[in-house]
Amino acid sequence: MYFAALLARTEDGWEASDTELDDVETLSDLAELAREASDDDTVIVYIEQEDAWFGIVRIEGEEDPRIYVSDGAAAARSSYGEILTREILGEDLDAELDELEALDLDGTEDGEPLADEADGDDEAAGAVPSAPVGDSLVLADLGLSERELRALDSDALAVIAEALGAAEVLEAVR
Numbered sequence: 001m002y003f004a005a006l007l008a009r010t011e012d013g014w015e016a017s018d019t020e021l022d023d024v025e026t027l028s029d030l031a032e033l034a035r036e037a038s039d040d041d042t043v044i045v046y047i048e049q050e051d052a053w054f055g056i057v058r059i060e061g062e063e064d065p066r067i068y069v070s071d072g073a074a075a076a077r078s079s080y081g082e083i084l085t086r087e088i089l090g091e092d093l094d095a096e097l098d099e100l101e102a103l104d105l106d107g108t109e110d111g112e113p114l115a116d117e118a119d120g121d122d123e124a125a126g127a128v129p130s131a132p133v134g135d136s137l138v139l140a141d142l143g144l145s146e147r148e149l150r151a152l153d154s155d156a157l158a159v160i161a162e163a164l165g166a167a168e169v170l171e172a173v174r
Contacts, residue, residue, distance in 0.1 A: 002080060005046045005157065005173065007166050008038035014166035016173045021047070021080055027057075027065060027087045034059040044139075044164070046157050047080050054156045055084045058138050068149065070156065072133035088134045139163065 008015045017037065024030050034043040034057070045057040053074040058066040067084050075081025136146040144163040152159055161170040 001050055002078075003048045003157075004080075005170065006034060006037050007044040007046070007161065007164065007170065008034075009042040010038060014164060014169050016161075016166060016169040018173050019045075024080065024083070027067075027083055030057060030083070031059050031065050034065075035061075042142075044160075046160065047084075048157060049075075049078050049081065051154050053078075053081055054152070055081060055134075056138055056160070057084070058135075066135045066138045068132065068134040068136055068138045070132055070152065071130055072128040073130040076128040085128055085133060089128060 002021060004019045004021050006017050006019050008017075015038075019033065021030075021033075024033060030045060034045050037043055041060075043059045045059070046054065047057075048054040053069060053071040055067065055069045055075060065087075067088055069075045069081065069084050069088065072085050072089070076085040132150050136149055139149060139160065140146060142164050144160060148159075148163070157170070158167065161167045
């Protein structure tokens, strides 16, 4: 189950709304949804999946979105999280990994698994890391430092909204 919220900064302060992601299939769709909420101002899109991961997409006018995901591996296993992690890590991530594996530069004989693969460590085999990925400074100028953002786990949205000064407007839509 996903929860998504939009926080849009306006001349009068922050406005919050929960949002449906049913029509979102790409980052462009998500950015368009955010831009509809506020044309030129800062919009923060917050997506969370049952405390497994959260993602932040910051959109300002026509600039490229800035993205942060709390746990790349967990997010990559979900539909909306995959959109974000693919954007962060690159569309051809799988192709690059396949090429590296095909070169057999790992020092093993053909067909012999890497030690980490044998132990089931997907991260060492080149998969998406089980760690934060993306722009960890995405909210730094708005009051939430890189260190504070990386330390968030449960109830991240409440902490983010408090740092932005948007806790009251967010609580109204929750």
